[in-house]
Amino acid sequence: MSPDRHVYMANQIGKFFAHQREDIAVDEIADHIRSFWERRMLADIYAHLDKGGAGLDPRVILALRKLRAGTAVAP
């Protein structure tokens, strides 16, 4: 699967929550990805994250880290 496409999708989600306070936005982004992304898509974006996460918005990176660590709180 294409990391570019997933980076694009994750950032699109990030933009919807852009106006929110950072901590809320990060949880919202994480929750959205948890709710709708299939495990291959997650694996793909995590792999991209491990390589530095080029192109991902900062809040999206935080959200993905939290989601992966299992510390994201459902908003």
Added chain:
Amino acid sequence: MGLIHEIDYGTKASSNTKLVSLSIDGQTVSVPEGTSVMRAAMELGTQIPKLCATDMLDSFGSCRLCLVEIEGRAGTPASCTTPVAQGMVVHTQNAKLAKLRRGVMELYISDHPLDCLTCSANGNCELQDMAGAVGLREVRYGDEGANHLDSVADTSNPYFQFDPAKCIVCSRCVRACEEVQGTFALTIAGSGFGSKVSAGMDEAFFESECVSCGACVQACPTATLMEKSVIEMGQPEHSEVTTCAYCGVGCAFKAEMRGEEVVRMVPYKDGKANHGHSCIKGRFAWGYATHKDRITKPMIRAKITDPWREVSWEEAIAYTAAEFKRIQAKYGTDSIGGITSSRCTNEETYLIQKLVRAGFGNNNVDTCARVCHSPTGYGLKNTYGTSAGTQDFDSVDHADVILIIGANPTDGHPVFASRMKKRLREGAKLIVADPRRIDIIRTPHVEAQIHLPLQPGTNVAVVNALAHVIVTEGLVDEAFVRERCDMAEFVDWAEFIAQDRHSPETIEGLCGVPAKLIREAARLYATGGNGAIYYGLGVTEHSQGSTTVIAIANLAMATGNIGRPGVGVNPLRGQNNVQGACDMGSFPHEFTGYRHVSDEATRELFENTWGVALRGDPGLRIPNMIDAAMAGSFMGLYIQGEDIVQSDPDTKHMTAGLRAMECVVVQDLFLNESASFAHVFLPGSSFLEKDGTFTNAERRIQRVRKVMAPKNGYGDWEVTQLLANEMGMDMHYQHPSEIMDEIAAVTPTFADVSFAALDRLGSIQWPCNAQAPEGTPVMHIDHFVRGKGRFIVTDYVATDERTGARFPLLLTTGRILSQYNVGAQTRRTENVAWHEEDLLELHPHDAENRGIKDGDWVKLASRAGETTLRARITDRMALGVVYTTFHHPETQANVITTEFSDWATNCPEYKVTAVQISPSNGPTEWQVSYQKLSDDARRITAPAAE
């Protein structure tokens, strides 16, 4: 089983609650004030002779056949135009009335051909019935005087003919076209003896404004307007009530039959969605079910370059199951999935998601709602708590201001559009936000107060600006918001929306709509009484589709336009069962009733019912499936009743994904475009061939009834069941009603739904459970389903699809009245007479700049691909915006559309593609190679000689 005869009460029912008692022929009856004497008599079973009256129309009082005597009143008033009064004493039959009526009949019959025995209406003719009822025995005026007996029939319409020789000039047809359909295509030209029915400016029906809805044909009491199918086949002998399989309006029809052949489809007056009206598709375009292109035998092939080989059902099912098992063994459990169909029944859709979740062992199930209303589900669930529209269609009768955003009801949802136009003629105000000047903006006796011709892709900016005006001009319904919504969220939202960057003046340049118009529209919607929003795919099919749905939901809450008749947020759903497909758990993250797969309690309920462990992580959505196929991890797909190659965006990417798979199974009536990439073809059954239910745009569950045996041998649900069992499941439903019983047992919003309840109530709007045993017409009455309504901030984010030097124009796509989506059905009917090809609509200036004339072949190109089609130049397009439909595979409009999609749901951005147009003299390379591929892919080897 015989013909269903619906009682004709002669005039409409009165909605008055006050009862009036009167005596008719010595019997007492109580009816609502405002009822006609004719209808009151019919309530008693007394049929007063009539010709010009019928209960679909306002009474007219022209034929004078329905005369009665009323004690204390002079003369013989017409019972159809005389309202009842308390204590009235009516006589419907005596020697004087009989003589008068016979005289009237005699005049009618003297100018009517006496060929009853060979007439197509023989046995079902009101004129014949009335001649019998009044005891007509002789006609004293011969036919040698002036008459109309040798007028020529107009057979120009493919579906019905007009034979003026038989016309009695009762004007029921004219009134049906005006009152029911709202097209005003017919008039009575001339006067006295010379008066006659005329279409348009004395044109042939086909050339006139007529949209072939059939309302006039249904209203005609004689054989003057008659379905050609009846002329060919004779009168039907039995009928069943069923539901149209085209659009989300969900019109109920009587399928009138001779044996196993459909003679005609007649809209059912008791249908709660259509109240006896129809459009050209449901009424006439059903011939595809027996079209010669229909495939009725299963077929398989090892490679998509091989010709098809007809096989037995056993072989096809065994092959499919073996392939799916092989693929799972090789590539893992998650390497296969299924796509459910919004054209199939709830029961069939439910079975597919059950097969995927419980049989395939993953959640890789999706449905075509992905590409249309998935943002509606997301947006309304997050704001109101439920993924569906808030009202029933009848609600529009109480609307004072109608706001249509990104929907074209007269083409997409014609029967509902007729209701809407009726309300507009009664004085409701209309605001339309659409890049095109769509028909409803100006139709006979309807004119929109405000048209906001916005640039494609700026919906969020415009809806935000409407909200900005409402908040900053103090038009918020504060009492409603305080009581019904979460205040903290409202305050955040109001602060956000009040920012200057959302003002109409700021966004004017961006969206191309004068600020003044936006301000006027906002004020009208907020203060004009009941405000009702209707929206369609022009809202959802954008990068910000879900955001616009949320913005619309905010707007309705802020103005208190939720929770009663006449208001609400109403998505106009595209397909007949797209609401149902979503309800039935077709999405990869949700079980039935919109419950997330990660919800432990719900999952446990399904695990207990199905007897297997289920996955709690979401599966792949259609575009993700295609991506995964390209990456080599998704190899098998079961597609029921969908044509993703023609209907989904970015055709080249889609076909590459399908080519990458090892077993694509297509179940359909025809070898559709997707079948060109399939290894197994399972023939499907039409809606006439199976039992089940569809759920329309108002959450209304209605029965689909089998009127003929499946031509392919099985209903679609039976095919899925065969496959499930071959995959190792234990599925043994005897009838779709058993599937519905299971749906009800596992879905709280469907708890009291059953085939028996549907037979009893006619139709049911979910939720239907202990709290609402007969269903729920209007939702969120006292409180929102989620508790407090939730305002969500909706920032405008421009789509990344931008015009530039290479692609300076914006393409938006849609559909037209006579064709339906990918056209698989409608292209196989006479409807092609109205729309033979997809056309590119563009503004005169854009055409002139490029040297394009009306009717020229043009090349339409985007960064995704290019195609050719013919140009239609029209000033209803805004400058810089072009439009086409996607009904014809030769055009393949979706070669042009791109991979951009809604941020929340991946619903594709069909409505915004940057394109360029140039003159062309022939098909593109893609079209030529695609045509070759599609011809090759449809080869079927002749079965070996026995």
